[in-house]
Amino acid sequence: MSQRELLLVLSHAHGCSACRERLLSDPAPLLRSRPLTEAEKSTLTRLKFEDFITPELLAHATGCTMAELDRYRDEPVVRLRHL
Numbered sequence: 001m002s003q004r005e006l007l008l009v010l011s012h013a014h015g016c017s018a019c020r021e022r023l024l025s026d027p028a029p030l031l032r033s034r035p036l037t038e039a040e041k042s043t044l045t046r047l048k049f050e051d052f053i054t055p056e057l058l059a060h061a062t063g064c065t066m067a068e069l070d071r072y073r074d075e076p077v078v079r080l081r082h083l
């Protein structure tokens with residue numbers, strides 16, 4: 001089971017191209033203040049543009065399941081709050 005904070009970041013970045021760009025180009029400042037484990041930060045830092053093309057690829061790249069990503073997509077905090 002993946003952690004909530006990781007899924008919040010992934011779900012938002014998947015749906016928001018502006019935040020996805022920032023996560024891919026300069027992840028450190030964006031992740032620093034978040035309650036993520038070192039392993040989760042490292043996973044997020046390694047993501048590439050291609051990993052966001054489909055939910056399957058994103059799940060594969062992050063060790064999350066598609067069901068987990070799905071469950072977070074409609075959370076208000078994911079839809080309304082930029083990273």
Ligand SMILES: [Zn+2]
Pocket residue numbers: 012016017018019020081082083
């Ligand atoms: Zn955003």
